[in-house]
Amino acid sequence: MPAEYGDAIFRINPHSPKQLYIIGISHRDPNSGANNSTTVRTQMEIFRIGEWLKENRRLDLLLPEGYFAAGKTISAPSTVHASNQLRPELDNAFLLESLAADSPGVNAEKLLMQHYNLQACQVEDRRIYNAVRSSLGKLKNAGSGTDEIAGNIDELIYLQEVRTAQLLQNIPGVIEYEFLRGAVGNRSALFTIGLNHIKDIFRYIENEQIYIEPPSGVQSDSLTSNLNLLQTGYGITIIIPRTLADDHKLLEMTDIDRIVLADAKHSRRTRQN
Structure with a gap:
């Protein structure tokens, strides 16, 4: 993948016929829907990454965070077998103009x-x-009480961890269903999710299992499970768009700098062995 689009900061099982490509993205403002300073450029890079995966890895399937549809599936008008009949190439100026529109329906x-x-x-x-x-x-x-705010934050963090885990666990089954019914030509997909979730995804992959301990005050049991993606033999690649990958402060805030270091150590061990 050209470096101008982004960095693949972690990869496991790269030769498997089953592949999940995970892109950490920058969201629009959750309340107003407005773009922030990096959204448009990042969305253009996500499009280019998806385009490259389509052309070079035969990508057919998108799995966007926050996506809901009747019947859980939206298909493009043509079938997977006609996917080589493409529209004219989009240049960067057109992409930037389209993505800059303050419309929640337009994204990569x-x-x-x-x-x-x-x-x-x-x-x-x-x-x-x-x-x-x-x-x-x-x-x-929440009121101004420190304890109440802290409790709400702990609950939110816990629920987001559970949500991230559930998203990952659902992915192999969805890909398998779409492949077996002939909607896609291979067992690969592009999963787009907010950058803040990447550290949890990496933890689950690194530990080869999901383990989530509820905070005090949350009435729930600890969650422990094998990671379906690894159990079913998937290769996993985590990609950060170039605009976000170049923001070192953001990488530190989201703990992605630790993933980069961990992947570098893993790569060195692989070469030595």
Whole structure:
């Protein structure tokens, strides 16, 4: 992948016929829907990464965080077998103009669906998604008490960890279903998710299992499970778009700098062996 699009900061099982490409993205403002200073450029880079994966890795399937659809699937008008009938190439100026529009319906995934006939599928669990939204609402409306705010933050962090884990656990089954019904040509997909989730995803991969301990005050059991992606033989690549990868302060804030160091050590051990 050209370095101008982003960095692949972690890779495991690269020769498996099953591949999940995870891109850490920059969200729009959750309240206003407005772009922040990095959103548009990052979205353009995500489109280019998806475009490269389509052309070089035969990518057919998109799994966007926060995506819901009737029947859990939206297919492009043509079938996977007609995906080589593409529209004219989009230049960067057109992409930037399209993505800069203050419309929640225009993003990199939507443009990839329109231009490359990629299919989008839902991997979100509605119950967990709504629990996170409810927790966010409680945090916004919390009083000035330090203990109450701290408790709400702990609850939100816990629920987001559970949501991230559930997203990962759902992915192999969704890919397998779409492949077996002939909607996609291979067992690979592009999973787009907010940058803040990447550290949890890496932890689950690194530990080869999911383990989540609820904070005090949250009535729930500890969660322990094998990671379905690894159990079913998936290769996993974590990609950070170039604009975000060059923001060293952001990488530190999201603990992604630790992932880069861990992957460097893993690569050195692999070469030595």
